[in-house]
Amino acid sequence: MKSTNLSSEEQEQWTEIIEPKRSWLDINIKEIWRYRDLILLFVKRDFVSVYKQTILGPIWLIIQPLFTTLIFYFVFNKIAKISTEEVDPTLFYLSGITLWNYFSECFSKTSNTFVANATIFGKVYFPRLVTPLSIVISNLIKLGVQIVVFLVVVAYQVYFNGTSIHANSALLILPLLILLMAVMGLGLGILFSALTTKYRDLSFLLTFGIQLLMYATPIIYPLSFTSGKLHTVISMNPLTPIIENFRYAFFGIGQFDLEGLIYTSIFSFTALILGVIIFNRVEKNFMDTV
Amino acid sequence: MPVIKVEDLYKQYQLGQVSTGTLAHDFNRWMHKIRGKEDPYEKVTGENSREEKSDSDYVWALEDINFEARKGEVLGIIGRNGAGKSTLLKVLSKVTAPTKGCVKVKGRIASLLEVGTGFHPELTGRENIFLNGAILGMTKAEIRSKFDEIVAFSGVEKYIDTPVKRYSSGMYVRLAFAVAAHLEPEILIVDEVLAVGDAEFQKKCLGKMKDVSSQGRTVLFVSHNLAAVKSLCTRGILMERGRIVFSGSADETVEHYMKINSQHLMPKVEFLSSEEALGNEFIKLKSVKVVPENPFITDDIYLQFSFWNLTGASTINMAFDLLGLNDEVVFGSLFEFTTTENNLCNATCKIPANLMNDGVFYLNLYFSSTEMRLLLKLENIISFEVVDVKRNNAYLGKVNGAVRPKLNWIEN
Numbered sequence: 233m234k235s236t237n238l239s240s241e242e243q244e245q246w247t248e249i250i251e252p253k254r255s256w257l258d259i260n261i262k263e264i265w266r267y268r269d270l271i272l273l274f275v276k277r278d279f280v281s282v283y284k285q286t287i288l289g290p291i292w293l294i295i296q297p298l299f300t301t302l303i304f305y306f307v308f309n310k311i312a313k314i315s316t317e318e319v320d321p322t323l324f325y326l327s328g329i330t331l332w333n334y335f336s337e338c339f340s341k342t343s344n345t346f347v348a349n350a351t352i353f354g355k356v357y358f359p360r361l362v363t364p365l366s367i368v369i370s371n372l373i374k375l376g377v378q379i380v381v382f383l384v385v386v387a388y389q390v391y392f393n394g395t396s397i398h399a400n401s402a403l404l405i406l407p408l409l410i411l412l413m414a415v416m417g418l419g420l421g422i423l424f425s426a427l428t429t430k431y432r433d434l435s436f437l438l439t440f441g442i443q444l445l446m447y448a449t450p451i452i453y454p455l456s457f458t459s460g461k462l463h464t465v466i467s468m469n470p471l472t473p474i475i476e477n478f479r480y481a482f483f484g485i486g487q488f489d490l491e492g493l494i495y496t497s498i499f500s501f502t503a504l505i506l507g508v509i510i511f512n513r514v515e516k517n518f519m520d521t522v
Numbered sequence: 523m524p525v526i527k528v529e530d531l532y533k534q535y536q537l538g539q540v541s542t543g544t545l546a547h548d549f550n551r552w553m554h555k556i557r558g559k560e561d562p563y564e565k566v567t568g569e570n571s572r573e574e575k576s577d578s579d580y581v582w583a584l585e586d587i588n589f590e591a592r593k594g595e596v597l598g599i600i601g602r603n604g605a606g607k608s609t610l611l612k613v614l615s616k617v618t619a620p621t622k623g624c625v626k627v628k629g630r631i632a633s634l635l636e637v638g639t640g641f642h643p644e645l646t647g648r649e650n651i652f653l654n655g656a657i658l659g660m661t662k663a664e665i666r667s668k669f670d671e672i673v674a675f676s677g678v679e680k681y682i683d684t685p686v687k688r689y690s691s692g693m694y695v696r697l698a699f700a701v702a703a704h705l706e707p708e709i710l711i712v713d714e715v716l717a718v719g720d721a722e723f724q725k726k727c728l729g730k731m732k733d734v735s736s737q738g739r740t741v742l743f744v745s746h747n748l749a750a751v752k753s754l755c756t757r758g759i760l761m762e763r764g765r766i767v768f769s770g771s772a773d774e775t776v777e778h779y780m781k782i783n784s785q786h787l788m789p790k791v792e793f794l795s796s797e798e799a800l801g802n803e804f805i806k807l808k809s810v811k812v813v814p815e816n817p818f819i820t821d822d823i824y825l826q827f828s829f830w831n832l833t834g835a836s837t838i839n840m841a842f843d844l845l846g847l848n849d850e851v852v853f854g855s856l857f858e859f860t861t862t863e864n865n866l867c868n869a870t871c872k873i874p875a876n877l878m879n880d881g882v883f884y885l886n887l888y889f890s891s892t893e894m895r896l897l898l899k900l901e902n903i904i905s906f907e908v909v910d911v912k913r914n915n916a917y918l919g920k921v922n923g924a925v926r927p928k929l930n931w932i933e934n
């Protein structure tokens with residue numbers, strides 16, 4: 233009895249034990265919380281450093297989706313003549329681009345966490361998840377700005393061009409849509425970042441994979457534009473319900489897709505959990521292989 | 523009361539290109555695992571040795587490490603390059619995980635492995651203090667409470683709102699060190715990188731270490747500077763080929779190190795082509811030799827230098843410092859080399875017989891342009907032992923002093 237007491241006392245003394253591999257599910261959320269200031273400082277650093285020594289600064293955040301919309305308008309609407317249903321094409325594209333940008337930035341930027349931060353990770357310890365989390369948050373701020381841009385364009389079209397929109401109560405799920413994109417982008421991103429430390433080939437795959445994914449998501453066309461097998465494939469894309477529901481909420485096209493959202497939620501959180509587990513596994517030894 | 527306890531620690535590294543064959547190895551490992559067998563690559567792991575080429579693709583950088591450090595102790599870790607010191611520190615600072623074994627820690631560990639990690643050149647001094655502090659594990663509130671102290675310590679008040687990319691390298695290092703120095707961890711890890719930098723900076727670092735230990739905290743000090751280890755450390759650990767080969771008082775450990783070191787003399791280095799030679803874009807070392815390789819005190823000693831001067835200048839300066847095993851400089855000398863064909867520079871320096879004392883000496887080389895701009899520094903490039911000859915008087919002990927010149931005595 234006495235000896236077990238002693239050993240438990242002894243164990244209590246140690247505040248930390250550094251060991252080879254932690255168990256699969258041992259994720260230290262408390263520790264990440266302790267480093268919350270670092271997350272915010274990384275967010276701040278990302279903003280300050282990107283726009284220093286640019287003339288237009290954060291205005292680039294606004295210009296980029298507007299220009300892309302303009303290009304899409306000429307290429308896909310004027311030349312390819314792809315229908316955007318009864319929605320004004322500029323609003324249609326801008327809505328898709330705004331959401332897509334958030335997802336693709338979260339995904340691609342978090343996917344090279346280890347390789348891009350190898351020097352700093354090689355010298356100091358802090359919970360590695362802090363870095364991808366800060367990326368998701370700084371992109372959230374960008375998304376906020378771009379949603380405001382979107383709303384301004386909507387207001388402009390309604391006021392000056394008499395475009396009618398059909399915003400409805402489904403708008404209430406907007407935060408959920410954004411959350412799902414963040415979760416999916418982060419989950420897939422860290423999953424890939426863990427794998428790219430060993431197999432660099434994946435990062436090449438990812439660059440065009442994300443491009444392809446955009447065309448497999450109803451950004452430049454409505455889901456109703458597709459039919460047959462293609463329709464099934466596009467519907468399987470977990471991003472489809474997010475875009476479609478967003479457009480339904482603003483423009484009233486299509487219909488509210490609850491099943492799709494449930495599917496997307498399951499996909500996103502599975503990706504996140506899997507991503508965190510594998511990320512957690514890799515972070516301890518990646519310095520030896522990177 | 524121990525604050526760090528290292529138990530049966532092992533660390534394995536893979537040699538060579540990591541990517542080639544990784545998939546095959548991973549697959550093989552996995553097959554063994556599901557059949558309940560041992561990791562096939564753990565058995566063939568070679569010893570951590572740079573001299574002998576190992577057949578295995580894997581190497582133990584740390585093997586069977588056991589030690590503990592107590593509260594308020596300054597523990598010196600010494601060993602030659604590649605002995606595993608840096609790997610040990612990496613494991614202790616959680617940058618990389620051990621392969622086997624564990625480390626038990628009480629309190630926060632901070633390492634001065636690299637000051638200025640995470641400094642962003644575009645951010646101002648103020649912003650970098652917060653960012654760097656947070657990276658090192660401080661909360662915003664902690665940093666804010668120490669902010670003024672950090673700025674005062676660094677001495678860059680005037681430039682605190684200027685991006686650090688405009689700082690001089692000295693200001694940069696001072697600011698970075700100021701942040702790290704105000705961490706107040708229970709355990710502080712100091713690597714030899716701190717020993718670079720100017721004398722004032724070194725003094726500051728060493729002073730901070732003394733403060734830390736006098737406040738009852740623990741310091742792990744890794745250094746090549748044996749004098750610093752002797753004067754600062756209470757205890758020492760000697761590492762060799764990934765193992766702890768000796769531990770004891772700081773003095774004993776240093777002595778042991780010196781004994782081992784003298785078995786590893788390298789009286790010449792030679793490179794056949796400038797591609798594989800040691801050096802940089804200005805200078806490539808061709809060869810440095812001591813002739814004879816094991817001189818007696820009564821021999822003339824010739825130091826032969828040969829290097830490629832790639833700067834295009836017709837003349838170039840090379841200086842050497844001759845150091846004793848305690849890292850004290852015995853003397854140095856500078857020579858202006860003339861570049862001959864194929865950019866080669868050759869010269870020999872004669873150290874007259876009956877000047878050196880017996881003992882082990884080594885050379886540091888400094889190459890500079892004729893305007894005295896430092897181009898390349900090579901430390902511990904060769905080492906040799908000057909052997910005593912039979913003496914005719916009764917005293918057979920070691921003669922004091924770094925040199926033992928034969929002087930003229932005249933009876934009046």
